[in-house]
Amino acid sequence: MPAVPKHRAPIVNAAVMLFRRQGYASTGLNDLVDASGAPKGSLYHYFPDGKASIAIAAVEEAGRRVAETMAKLARENRSTGDLLRAHARLLSGWMRHSGFRDGCPITTVLLELAPRDRGVSEAGR
Numbered sequence: 001m002p003a004v005p006k007h008r009a010p011i012v013n014a015a016v017m018l019f020r021r022q023g024y025a026s027t028g029l030n031d032l033v034d035a036s037g038a039p040k041g042s043l044y045h046y047f048p049d050g051k052a053s054i055a056i057a058a059v060e061e062a063g064r065r066v067a068e069t070m071a072k073l074a075r076e077n078r079s080t081g082d083l084l085r086a087h088a089r090l091l092s093g094w095m096r097h098s099g100f101r102d103g104c105p106i107t108t109v110l111l112e113l114a115p116r117d118r119g120v121s122e123a124g125r
Contacts, residue, residue, distance in 0.1 A: 007038035008046040008057075014038075015058035016065075020105040021098075024055055024112040052117050055109045059123040062105045 014035035018027040029051060033040050047053040069090070070083075077083040095102065106124060114121040 005046065007036065007042035010036040011038050011043060011046060011054065012057045012061050015054050016062050016105045019055070019058055019108050020062075020102045023108045024051075052113065052120060055113060055117075056119045056123040059106050059109050059120060063123075066106075 011032060014032050015027070018031055018035055022031075029040070029043055032038075032043060032054065043054070047057070070087070073083050073086050073090075077086055109120060110124045114124055
């Protein structure tokens with residue numbers, strides 16, 4: 001039985017949070033290590049292609065979260081208008097809770113890297 005990737009998810013979660021708060025360029029590998037609690041070697045083990053491969057994983061994870069949220073809202077709301085209003089309430093609540101410091105990790109990464117980085121562009125699609 002293969003080993004469970006113990007530190008991969010914390011690294012990706014840290015990347016989602018940090019890219020949302022400070023962008024890709026302003027997030028260093030040491031920031032990811034500190035926020036994830038993972039050993040620095042884990043960055044190179046799970047993401048041997050470097051920081052851009054972490055960005056790809058973060059964009060994919062953030063997209064998965066958005067899709068889950070939208071599916072949940074679709075089940076809870078009868079109309080598209082109700083769904084959109086519920087989503088807007090969620091987003092405004094998250095923004096208010098963050099003191100309007102958090103953005104979208106997908107947008108920050110794509111604006112900084114796409115179209116230069118093909119992998120990130122693909123993840124954004």
